[in-house]
Amino acid sequence: MANPSEPARDSHVSVLAFPFGTHAAPLLSVTRRLASASPSTVFSFFSTAQSNSSLFSSSSDRPANIQVHDIPDGVPEGYVFAGKPQEAIELFVKSAPENFKREIAAAEKEAGKKVNCMLTDAFFWFAADMAAEMNASWVAFWTAGATSLTAHLYTDLIRETIGVKEVGGRMEETLGFISGMEKIRVKDIPEGVSFGNLDSVFSNLLHQMGRALPRATAVFINSFEELDPTFTEKLGSEFKRYLNIGPLALLSSTPQKEALVNDPHGCLAWMEKRPPGSVAYISFGTVMTPPPGEVAAIAEGLESSKVPFVWSLKSMVHLPKGFLDRTREQGIVVPWAQQAELLKLEATGVFVTHCGWNSVLESVSGGVPMICRPFFGDQRLNGRAVEVVWEIGMTITNGLFTKDGFEKCLDRVLVQDDGKKMKRNAKKLKEVAHEAVSSKGSSSRNFRRLLDAVVNI
Incomplete structure (x- = not known):
């Protein structure tokens, strides 16, 4: 009682x-x-x-x-x-x-x-x-x-x-x-x-x-x-x-909590030293990891493109041999990252994602364009909306990561004119999202x- x-x-x-x-x-x-x-x-x-x-x-x-x-x-x-x-x-x-x-x-x-x-x-x-x-x-x-x-x-x-x-x-x-x-x-x-x-x-x-x-x-x-x-x-x-x-992500932080952000692997500090819009943040959520061949393709595409990166990856067993050593200055691979906080940073230029709804909305809230690799459920719908409805990103070519395909996606979003358009559209949606809450x-x-x-x- x-x-x-x-x-x-x-x-x-x-x-x-x-x-x-x-x-x-x-x-x-x-x-x-x-x-x-x-x-x-x-x-x-x-x-x-x-x-x-x-x-x-x-x-x-x-x-x-x-x-x-x-x-x-x-x-x-x-x-x-x-x-x-x-x-x-x-x-x-x-x-x-x-x-x-x-x-x-x-x-x-x-x-x-x-x-x-x-x-x-x-x-x-x-x-x-x-x-x-x-x-x-x-x-x-x-x-x-x-x-x-x-x-x-x-x-x-x-x-x-x-x-x-x-x-x-x-x-x-x-x-x-x-x-x-x-x-x-x-x-x-x-x-x-x-x-x-x-x-x-x-x-x-x-x-x-x-x-x-x-x-x-x-x-x-x-x-x-x-x-x-x-x-x-x-x-x-x-x-x-x-x-x-x-978006709930914009309502869940307070000044007190922001001071206590959990960043055990130093991702936020690493990002703060990078130029605006230069970094690829890569994460596929808590449930899915791409197949071994696609993990290797992502790594090869990153290394070849020279794009700075933060990659949240639970298991590093399928990374190419020597990848971590060769890219030590270029990026970091961590088992977990504070995603919502990373997507708020100016340095983040693109989010490589499975298109789970929470991830999409966090990216929208941060004004970050996306490269989408959906797996199941609503993820294909979300990826389609990102690409052709809101025009704030693109879906990976043929739905699977290849070294060359991923490189082209990174170049398109981070360098090409239509990537700049995605960024402008993402920024507009970010402003509307903040106004909504x-x-x-x-x-x-x-x-x-x-x-x-x-x-x-």
Whole structure:
């Protein structure tokens, strides 16, 4: 029960995180802001023990009204993994509805108050029914961009128009029948929409999500209205409330925190000595690493081009022999780098990326053009938008790194005239992004609307 000496809690929000990839961290970031803005509201945050231990390594900056709860990961006792893709995700998803119900009931008992809002990762489409049963509202967070959200919202229309599975001959066709998707090709959309394994647990989850989201009290995303104005209007007509509240990367730093930036390998200090717009920053996120041949091609392209670089690379085993010694003065390879901070520096001239949404938005926020090498999911969509919609970067030739291809990309973005155009476009978007999160900007206005939807102030 709540301590009787504490102020009465006026609402109880259950926050359901998806504990894989980079989903839980941005949801926690939003939850922190909501909790700080509404200190009399209890926020019960649910994720797996492994996810929570990573997210809450320090409780010093966690508002007192966020209560952390572990939920089972869905892996049966004694289970032996077969090594299938997404195996852990599938086990979690299958058991999630019942596990969440049980743990939410326990949290209600602990807080002494029923949940009146479910704030969840949009993946949890079953929250629509759970919230209805609990007489609570459902507010869903789509952690990626508006283009991919649109693809999942209109999955049935895409399947009816393009067909399913055997769409090989139509992969180059564009989705002009959906407003805002005129430059998006069939081959750019995520697996499981009209090609790939449409019957997998994950494909089914996304399909069900697209059907369920119009039932939500609000759907919000980590973006800003001005980045995709067509989608802002279109999705605004599909959902009860559609709210862009980002870029979150521009909201997560404070002067105190900036003084304590974690830079264990000295990347920021190294960058500060380099000329403006000269350095290639290379990172493919926490999940993917290019195949060994492409890692070698990146290294060979860098060495041959003489472009200064910072490369975040978990394993250096596939680098060409002697590469680190030969490029000691040219660049540094580190197992981890403070990406958001590096992308703010004037020295950063291009970001070589897998095009995960968080990475794209951090690059937009820093005004840095991109060289894109997508792998799966929404990454191809994001790369396509970078190249032909926003014109702030390019996709690697034929989708794979080669020494010569990478050299040409670096030269185009860092030296050629169309690279200068990409830089100008990126700088304009950066200015608009910063304006969006200002006190009178669109994202700040939308955050106030989100706060109202979540805590009913």
